[in-house]
Amino acid sequence: MRMSKLVRTGADLLYPFALIFGLYIIMHGHLTPGGGFQGGAIVATGAAIVIAAWAYEDVAEMIRKVTMKAQESAGLLLFIGAAALALGCGYAFFYNVLANSGGLFGLPVAFGPNPGELDTAGVIPIMNIAVGIEVWGGLTIILLYLLSGLKSEEGT
Amino acid sequence: MFWNLPFIAVVVLCLIGLATIVMKKNLIKIFLGITIFESAVNLFLISLGYREGGIAPIYTTAPSIDMVMATPQALTLTSIVIGVATSALLLSFAVVIWKKYGTIDTDQIRRLRE
Amino acid sequence: MKRALIVVTFIILSGALLLIPGLLEFGMPAASDMDDYFLEHGQEQTAANNIVTSVVFDYRGFDTLGESVVLFTAVVGTGLMFRRMFKGEEYEDE
Numbered sequence: 001m002r003m004s005k006l007v008r009t010g011a012d013l014l015y016p017f018a019l020i021f022g023l024y025i026i027m028h029g030h031l032t033p034g035g036g037f038q039g040g041a042i043v044a045t046g047a048a049i050v051i052a053a054w055a056y057e058d059v060a061e062m063i064r065k066v067t068m069k070a071q072e073s074a075g076l077l078l079f080i081g082a083a084a085l086a087l088g089c090g091y092a093f094f095y096n097v098l099a100n101s102g103g104l105f106g107l108p109v110a111f112g113p114n115p116g117e118l119d120t121a122g123v124i125p126i127m128n129i130a131v132g133i134e135v136w137g138g139l140t141i142i143l144l145y146l147l148s149g150l151k152s153e154e155g156t
Numbered sequence: 157m158f159w160n161l162p163f164i165a166v167v168v169l170c171l172i173g174l175a176t177i178v179m180k181k182n183l184i185k186i187f188l189g190i191t192i193f194e195s196a197v198n199l200f201l202i203s204l205g206y207r208e209g210g211i212a213p214i215y216t217t218a219p220s221i222d223m224v225m226a227t228p229q230a231l232t233l234t235s236i237v238i239g240v241a242t243s244a245l246l247l248s249f250a251v252v253i254w255k256k257y258g259t260i261d262t263d264q265i266r267r268l269r270e
Numbered sequence: 271m272k273r274a275l276i277v278v279t280f281i282i283l284s285g286a287l288l289l290i291p292g293l294l295e296f297g298m299p300a301a302s303d304m305d306d307y308f309l310e311h312g313q314e315q316t317a318a319n320n321i322v323t324s325v326v327f328d329y330r331g332f333d334t335l336g337e338s339v340v341l342f343t344a345v346v347g348t349g350l351m352f353r354r355m356f357k358g359e360e361y362e363d364e
Contacts, residue, residue, distance in 0.1 A: 030318040031216050035326065037237060076342055083331065094331040099317045109317045113218040121318035127327050127334075134338060135237075138345045142244045149251050149352045163291035171284055178276065200290075205305075208297040213321040215313060223321075225305040230325040234337045241344030248351045 002055040011053035018046025026132035029125065031116035036128040040135025047140045056147055065144055068137045075134025082126045098122035162203035169196035183250050183260040190246070194239045201232045 002008070025032075026039030051059050086095035099122030100108045107119045169192060176189030205225035213223040254260050308329065309321060316324040326334055 030320050030323050032320065033212065033214060033322075035320075035323050037233060072342065072345065076338055079335070079338060083335065094328070096316055096328055099315075107317070109313050109319065111313050112221075113215050114319070116216040116319045121316060121324075122328075124316070124318055124323060124327050127331075128323075131334070131338065135341070138341050139240075141345050142348050145348050145352050146244075146248060146251065149248070149255070160291040160294075160296050162296060163294060167284070167287045167290060170287060171280070174283070175280070203296065204294075205299060206297055207299065207302075213309060215319040215321070223309055225299060225302055226308055226321045226325050227305055227330075229322050230330060231333075233326060234333055237337050238340055241340055244344050244348050248348045252351050 002058075003053050008053050011049045015046050015050055018049070019043055022046065022132075022136075026128055027125070028116075028118070029128040030121040031118070036131030037135055039128075040132040041139065043132070043136045044139035044143075047136075048143055051140075051143055051147065059144075059147075063140065063144070065141065068141045068144070070137075072134050072137030072141065075130050075132075075137060078130035079127060079134065082123050082130060085123065096122040096124070099124075162199065166196050166200045166203070169193075169199070181262050183253070183262065186262075187243070187246050187250070191239075191243065194235075194242075198232050198235055198239075201228050201235065204228055 022039045022043035024039075025034040025042060026036060029035035029039070047063065051063070054062070083094050086097045087093060089097050091097060098104055098106050099120075100106060101122075105119060105122050105125055107117060109117075109120050173189050173191075173193030173196060176192065177186055180186055180189065205228035207222070207224050210222050210224040211218065211220060213226040213229075250260060253265065257265055259265065308325060312321045312324050313319070316328045318324040318328075
């Protein structure tokens with residue numbers, strides 16, 4: 001059930017802005033309000049606009065189900081891997097090994113209000129990206145399955 | 157009466173949600189009652205952590221250091237995501253029931269089983 | 271008879287629920303020692319400016335792991351309800 005040409009063009013123009021805004025909220029989760037879950041929901045809303053505007057046969061070629069399933073599984077595995085990183089270094093299970101050290105995300109922060117820096121907070125940005133990828137894949141897969149169930153004929 | 161307004165709103169929303177679940181016969185309207193009840197519980201969780209004269213617990217360019225409690229907000233995030241998971245499963249059940257019975261009226265679904 | 275029973279149950283339930291604004295006070299939480307510790311030492315231990323994110327992912331990261339698995343299970347359950355039959359295959363309980 002396609003919508004008119006005006007709606008389809010508007011959805012095509014709005015999707016990159018929603019994608020950029022959602023990725024900004026995911027990436028700056030340790031400095032401003034937001035984080036993995038909220039940013040993933042914003043990007044999935046952008047994908048939902050595209051799914052609602054085009055007919056289902058066109059959408060099934062643009063956004064494949066296999067890609068979204070692989071994306072969701074990769075997000076969950078990255079989250080568990082970032083948590084098990086501390087087990088390999090000799091600490092407890094969810095310990096923040098990269099904070100306050102000199103490595104990848106390891107700049108120390110003094111107490112009190114300050115303009116934020118992106119390089120801080122250890123394992124937390126990696127977990128934010130993993131959860132954002134998982135929520136994006138999961139919500140898009142739910143929408144695609146619910147839409148595919150309406151058009152099916154019985155297989156018997 | 158107006159200094160306790162968030163808690164009064166929680167009670168009103170709970171009763172509206174319960175009345176919708178008990179008295180309606182369409183499956184989609186029952187699902188909307190469940191969603192209203194979940195929103196009432198999330199509002200209750202957040203409004204338990206308010207401190208008078210406090211700002212959000214974020215240190216980036218903060219004007220002062222008196223902050224509200226941070227743990228109820230973290231628990232509410234988990235609760236909202238679990239609500240999304242429950243709603244997805246409920247709606248897929250409703251679609252399968254519609255395909256199999258042809259109607260989503262709970263009186264007729266109960267009658268068609270025999 | 272049934273309507274009268276529903277109305278009486280609602281009156282009893284709303285009377286019990288109205289104890290919530292009556293007994294709780296808005297703006298003065300009763301016990302906040304753990305949150306005072308998080309607000310004071312959160313920045314030097316986790317090096318994040320957002321205390322809510324550090325509570326969700328660092329101090330209480332195990333709950334976030336459980337929540338991610340619940341979301342994954344919901345997607346698997348939704349995909350299970352919309353399976354199609356392939357040609358030459360039958361369901362076993364019909």
